[in-house]
Amino acid sequence: MTDHEHSPTIELGADVGGFFQEAVGERARRGGYEASDATVTYVGALLADYARPDSLSQEALSRPVTLLLSEAQQCQGLERFERLRGLGDAVLYISSFFSEHIERRGVELGYVRRVGATAYHTAAAMMGRDHTGPDVFSELGSKFDMFAALLAEVAESLRAAQSITSTDVLKLYERWTRTRSAPLAEALARAGLTPITGSATVH
Numbered sequence: 001m002t003d004h005e006h007s008p009t010i011e012l013g014a015d016v017g018g019f020f021q022e023a024v025g026e027r028a029r030r031g032g033y034e035a036s037d038a039t040v041t042y043v044g045a046l047l048a049d050y051a052r053p054d055s056l057s058q059e060a061l062s063r064p065v066t067l068l069l070s071e072a073q074q075c076q077g078l079e080r081f082e083r084l085r086g087l088g089d090a091v092l093y094i095s096s097f098f099s100e101h102i103e104r105r106g107v108e109l110g111y112v113r114r115v116g117a118t119a120y121h122t123a124a125a126m127m128g129r130d131h132t133g134p135d136v137f138s139e140l141g142s143k144f145d146m147f148a149a150l151l152a153e154v155a156e157s158l159r160a161a162q163s164i165t166s167t168d169v170l171k172l173y174e175r176w177t178r179t180r181s182a183p184l185a186e187a188l189a190r191a192g193l194t195p196i197t198g199s200a201t202v203h
Helices: 016-031 037-050 055-062 065-073 077-097 099-104 109-127 136-142 144-162 166-179 182-190
Strands: none
Touching: 016 037, 016 144, 037 077, 037 136, 037 144, 065 077, 065 109, 077 099, 077 109, 077 136, 077 144, 099 109, 109 136, 109 144, 136 144
């Protein structure tokens, strides 16, 4: 993965899972996202896994996601389910944390996210009607854009938490002018700057 300029650096402690569970849960509450506790927990665990990127996330950045979806659908049984789930996870992660990387490649972000939603929906269908417990994959499929927005806010929160110097604050402001991210606006406010949305200025 080459987009290090825009990827948040994470100091990994012993309780990586707890860190991300708290980060996702806090942004979900503050942003008013309607999501089940089970799915918020799953997404937090997903981020903990991707704190140490694996080969599938690399594939989702370097190979056409429609090809990855087709390959997954051609598999059988547990392998099919795991490849679909993994593709959904990878697309959710990269389309949230690395959306600018995708767009710079000339790929429509919405198109990539639809592939991720399809992967989750298909994985959910494989579990069948007899499945008991929270329907996490159906929720991720049907609310994929919402969860992508939630994780994008988590990513911005992590970036903002790293900013210390005046140069870092300037970079945050420049990013805020492009994204209008709420977490970045909060970070700028903590630095004594209040972004004005209409004029893209600060006071």
